[in-house]
Amino acid sequence: YEADASGADFHNAQMAEAKLQFARLLRADFTDARLDRAFLTGIRGDGAVFAGASLAAANLVGANLARADFAGASLVGAGLVDARLSGASLVGADLRGVDLYNADLTGADLSNADLRGARLLRARMRDAARDGAQLAGTIMPDGSVHE
Secondary structure (H helix, E strand, O other), X not given: OOOEOOOOEOOOOXXXXXXXXXXXXXXXXXXXXXXXXXXXXXXXXXXXXXXXXXXXXXXXXXXXXXXXXXXXOEOOOOEOOOOEOOOOEOOOOEOOOOEOOOOEOOOOEOXXXXXXXXXXOOOEOOOOEOOOOEOOOOEOOOOOEOO
């Protein structure tokens, strides 16, 4: 709780169900790590790398992940309510069923991401790239459901 692991190398770490609430993880490397069902609420992870990581059903409510790299990561069923993902790379990420209610995705890259069944209600998506993103069944920021 409130640990400072900024710049730490968690590459390939097995951290399922880890509890890192309100931790500082600035520029930490979680490449290919397993963080399924982890509690990462309120973390500061600006510039952190989660490329190829598994964060299935992880709790990232209120997390600050500006400019974080989630390329190819799996966040199936994760909770990112009120999360800040401005400028983040989510290229090719598996975001099926993710809850991004009121999240800040300004300038994020969601190219080729799988957002089927995700909830983007009230999300801010100005200048977010969505080329090739799968959006079937996604609840869009305005409350409509994408077909």
